[in-house]
Every structure is written in C-alpha cells, then in structure tokens.
Amino acid sequence: MTPQVPTPAYRRLSVEERRGQLLDAALALFAHRSPEEVSLDDVAEHAGVSRPLVYRYFPGGKQQLYEAALRSAADELRLCFDEPREGPLLVRLTRALDRYLAFVDEHDTGFSALLRGGSVAETSRTSAIVDGVRRAAAEHIMNHLDVNDPGPRLRMTIRMWITAVEASSLIWLDEEKQPPLEEMRDWLVEQFVAVLSVTGRRDPQTGALVEAFAADV
Amino acid sequence: MTPQVPTPAYRRLSVEERRGQLLDAALALFAHRSPEEVSLDDVAEHAGVSRPLVYRYFPGGKQQLYEAALRSAADELRLCFDEPREGPLLVRLTRALDRYLAFVDEHDTGFSALLRGGSVAETSRTSAIVDGVRRAAAEHIMNHLDVNDPGPRLRMTIRMWITAVEASSLIWLDEEKQPPLEEMRDWLVEQFVAVLSVTGRRDPQTGALVEAFAADV
Numbered sequence: 488m489t490p491q492v493p494t495p496a497y498r499r500l501s502v503e504e505r506r507g508q509l510l511d512a513a514l515a516l517f518a519h520r521s522p523e524e525v526s527l528d529d530v531a532e533h534a535g536v537s538r539p540l541v542y543r544y545f546p547g548g549k550q551q552l553y554e555a556a557l558r559s560a561a562d563e564l565r566l567c568f569d570e571p572r573e574g575p576l577l578v579r580l581t582r583a584l585d586r587y588l589a590f591v592d593e594h595d596t597g598f599s600a601l602l603r604g605g606s607v608a609e610t611s612r613t614s615a616i617v618d619g620v621r622r623a624a625a626e627h628i629m630n631h632l633d634v635n636d637p638g639p640r641l642r643m644t645i646r647m648w649i650t651a652v653e654a655s656s657l658i659w660l661d662e663e664k665q666p667p668l669e670e671m672r673d674w675l676v677e678q679f680v681a682v683l684s685v686t687g688r689r690d691p692q693t694g695a696l697v698e699a700f701a702a703d704v
Numbered sequence: 705m706t707p708q709v710p711t712p713a714y715r716r717l718s719v720e721e722r723r724g725q726l727l728d729a730a731l732a733l734f735a736h737r738s739p740e741e742v743s744l745d746d747v748a749e750h751a752g753v754s755r756p757l758v759y760r761y762f763p764g765g766k767q768q769l770y771e772a773a774l775r776s777a778a779d780e781l782r783l784c785f786d787e788p789r790e791g792p793l794l795v796r797l798t799r800a801l802d803r804y805l806a807f808v809d810e811h812d813t814g815f816s817a818l819l820r821g822g823s824v825a826e827t828s829r830t831s832a833i834v835d836g837v838r839r840a841a842a843e844h845i846m847n848h849l850d851v852n853d854p855g856p857r858l859r860m861t862i863r864m865w866i867t868a869v870e871a872s873s874l875i876w877l878d879e880e881k882q883p884p885l886e887e888m889r890d891w892l893v894e895q896f897v898a899v900l901s902v903t904g905r906r907d908p909q910t911g912a913l914v915e916a917f918a919a920d921v
Contacts, residue, residue, distance in 0.1 A: 639879050639882055639883070640883065642875075643872055643875045643876070643879070646871065646872075646875050647868045647871050647872045647875070647895075648868075650867055650868060650870075650871035651864045651865075651867060651868045651871070651899075653867075654863065654864050654867035654868070655860055655863075655864045658859075658860045658863050658864070659860070662856050662860070665856055666856070666857065670906070674902065674903070674906070677902045677905075678864075678899055678902050681898040681899060681901065681902045682868075682895055682898060682899065684898065685891065685894045685895050685898045686891070688894075689887070689891070
C-alpha cells in the first residue's frame with residue numbers, strides 16, 4: 488500500500504488555474520447577491536484561500552474582481568447564442584433561448600443586479616460589457632437571418648426585441664420564475680415573429696424575412 | 705416720460721421661483737449633456753446667478769441638483785401619460801406616445817445618459833425615480849384597459865412593451881431620429897397590439913382585451 492499523501496491546505500495551482508478558481512468563486516457569489524453584499528473576504532472564503540491571495544490576483548480589489556467575473560459571465564452568455572446554422576430558423580432561436588433562460592435561472596440575483604443598474608459597482612466599463620453582449624446577440628440573429636446589410640427598421644426591431652427579452656427575464660425573476668421556462672421560451676419566439684411582422688408591413692427587407700419564416704417550418 | 709428703472713442684476717424671486725429657475729437651468733443642461741459634462745458653474749451661468757446661490761438652494765451640490773432635475777423631468781414625463789379616458793383606446797395610446805416622443809426629442813442627451821446607465825450620477829435613488837415612471841406608465845395603461853387585477857402574463861407583456869418603447873426611443877436617438885416621429889409612434893402602437901395578441905393566444909384575460917381593441921376602432 489502506498490502511503491496516503493495529505494492534501495495540502497493550498498493545492499498548487501497554475502496562475503491561470505488559480506485565477507479561474509477565484510473567478511468561479513466570485514461568479515457564484517455575484518450571481519446570487521448584489522455587488523454591495525459581496526466582500527473580498529467572502530470570495531476568499533468561498534474559494535478556500537486567504538484574502539491576500541485574492542489581492543495578489545486582483546490588486547484592484549472588489550471592483551476589479553467584479554468586472555472580471557462580469558466579463559467571464561458575458562463570455563458564457565455569448566456561448567448561449569452559439570447555434571449551428573442548420574434547420575428551421577425558429578427552432579434555432581428556440582434552442583438559443585433555452586440556453587439563455589437557463590443562464591438567467593442560474594445567475595438570477597447577479598443578472599438582475601447588473602441589468603437593473605444603480606449599483607455602486609456599475610461603471611461605464613461594466614455597461615460596455617453588457618452592451619457588448621447585446622451587440623453579439625444582434626449580430627448572431629442577423630447572421631442566422633442571412634442579412635448582411637440590415638436597414639434601420641430591421642435593426643431597430645431586432646434590438647428592441649433583445650431588450651424585451653432582457654426585460655421579460657427580469658420580470659420573470661421578479662415573478663418567481665413564472666410562467667415555466669418552456670412557456671417563456673416559446674412566448675419569446677412568438678414575440679419575435681410578431682414584432683418582425685409589424686415592421687414587415689412597412690419595411691420590405693423585414694417583410695421578406697417574415698415570409699421566409701412562414702415557409703421554413 | 706417715466707424714468708427707466710434699471711434691471712437689477714438679481715431679480716427678486718420668491719424661494720420657490722428661484723428654485724424653479726435653477727431647476728429649469730439644470731434640466732436644460734442635463735437634457736443635452738451627460739451629468740459628467742455639467743458643472744455647477746455651468747448651471748449658475750445658465751441661470752444668470754452666482755455659484756454660491758446655487759449652493760444655497762442645493763447644498764448637496766451637483767448630485768442633489770441632478771436628482772431634483774431628474775424628479776422634475778419624471779413629473780413632466782408622467783404628465784405625458786395623462787390622457788382622458790375617452791374615445792378608442794388605440795387613439796388614446798397614439799396621443800400619449802406623441803407627447804412621450806416629443807419629450808424624448810426635446811431631452812435627447814439627458815434621456816439617453818440616464819437610461820443607458822453607467823453614469824457616475826446614477827444611484828439607487830435615480831434608478832428608483834426612473835422605475836417610478838415605468839410603473840406609472842404601466843398603471844396608466846391598466847387603467848385605460850379597465851383592468852383592475854392584471855394576471856402575471858398581461859403584466860409581463862405590458863412591462864415588456866414599456867421597456868421596448870424605451871429601448872426603441874434610445875435607438876431612435878442613435879439613428880438621428882429616424883424614422884420620423886409619426887412613423888415611430890404608429891409603429892409602437894402596432895407593436896402594442898402585436899405583443900398583446902401573442903399573449904392573448906395563451907392568456908384569456910389578454911385575449912379578451914385584444915378582441916375589445918379590434919371592435920373599438
């Protein structure tokens with residue numbers, strides 16, 4: 488029998504691993520509490536490390552950690568939109584919304600603290616990160632719609648729907664996640680078709696897309 | 705001929721008049737610049753008074769003045785929603801949106817700075833003022849719809865549409881106020897009918913309202 492090696496209090500991690508571990512701890516805390524309610528001590532405790540170690544990786548303290556956690560959440564959110572360009576468009580949208588709503592469900596408090604604004608941790612940098620996710624969502628949709636040169640009316644409608652999705656996700660969290668996720672998802676897909684149909688009545692580019700959905704079932 | 709009385713440098717105003725004058729000056733500046741770009745000196749100069757006088761009325765400095773100006777803008781915005789309960793519902797909505805879009809047009813930069821967030825002047829108090837306007841808009845709509853006890857699906861749809869109106873107003877400002885105000889207004893009314901119609905397919909309360917619009921033209 489080989490002798491059992493005792494687990495060291497601090498397992499040796501590479502710099503990148505350690506950074507990832509601290510970010511995961513931060514994300515887990517920021518997901519369920521507002522930034523005001525999370526201290527560096529909490530993050531150190533959650534990661535099972537000392538406070539000075541957290542400072543070594545994030546010398547800017549809580550604000551830097553918050554922004555890094557936010558950036559990592561934004562990357563995760565972008566992955567939700569990554570959908571192969573195969574099959575009917577509304578089926579692809581349904582799958583992307585499924586992943587998005589699962590993210591909202593998992594990061595509830597952090598998601599709403601961020602989007603509601605008014606947090607002391609909110610800066611023009613954090614707003615830029617959130618705007619980047621919105622832009623990525625709009626680009627993904629245009630890409631799936633096969634539109635290279637969206638006119639202003641189509642652009643406005645897509646951006647408006649993206650904001651509507653955000654807003655209804657926040658309301659969904661307020662309403663204790665009712666209606667159930669699947670109903671929310673289908674309702675958001677139907678809203679997508681409806682808002683584009685309204686624009687399609689005035690705008691030929693959008694009108695052609697709406698006709699294409701109807702054919703592509 | 706009566707001798708011309710020279711205009712005094714500081715006209716004697718009542719406390720309330722003076723406060724109103726300073727707020728008007730602040731609103732005019734905050735409407736077209738972000739809070740970061742407005743100084744108390746600018747407000748004093750715009751109102752034609754000294755900086756100490758501004759401090760006498762707003763001892764909390766710029767933040768206090770900003771919040772007071774915001775509150776006054778919020779009151780003005782609420783007035784936009786004040787619409788007599790007469791005539792077809794969509795005509796009332798059209799009139800309210802006409803006033804709202806005129807407000808957005810007039811307060812462009814301040815409106816977008818506030819709603820975009822990430823401003824140093826943004827606090828949980830300013831967010832609460834903005835949320836209060838959203839809530840007032842939702843209440844006005846429920847009132848015009850004659851709904852006393854809105855279910856969660858109707859509530860979510862109305863709040864989602866209100867956010868969509870805000871978002872598209874911001875995009876409208878980004879797009880140099882294109883399409884023209886009248887087209888924006890009619891498009892938003894059509895979006896209102898469309899998003900409620902989608903919800904109406906699942907929710908009998910909303911379904912009954914949509915039928916009522918269709919009949920009430």
